[in-house]
Amino acid sequence: MTAKACPQCGQTNTYPDGDLFICADCGFEWPANAQESPEDRRVVRDANGTVLTDGDTVTLIKDLKVKGSSITLKVGSKIKGIRIVDGDHELDCKTDAGSMMLKACFVKKA
Ligand SMILES: [Zn+2]
Incomplete structure (x- = not known):
């Protein structure tokens, strides 16, 4: 052991x-x-039920409008190096449009 x-x-x-x-x-x-x-961090699952962990790469499964801007993250966009955080939006990540929080239900593991 x-x-x-x-x-x-x-x-x-x-x-x-x-x-x-x-x-x-x-x-x-x-x-x-x-x-x-x-x-221990809670288990966060993507749209397919796959468990997500820190550092994973995910792709968006729908267009997401970025709050407070005219930017839309397009479906299929790849986001690298997510971080699992507490709260309503479980994913902290860096996108082309900057750092933001996303809901795990709108992504799938790449
Ligand atoms: Zn000890």
Whole structure:
């Protein structure tokens, strides 16, 4: 079994003890079957239900008008290096028109 990083201090000097993992460095204990840390980013899915992660490249599945401008991002536009963020618009990304937030339901993973 590979050592898990401690959710509290980030060290990998940890060991399993029954149903718990224990960090030898800071003494933190957590359930061995936990899915990473609770603050882990939520799962964001694209229009096809594919899970998106930081750094993914996506393409738009519809024209999107950029708020406060006359720019429209065209369907099929490729957007590289998305970042998953909290909130109503889950994707933080850089496009030809600048940085903006997009909804995951309007893109698909490239
Ligand atoms: Zn620790």
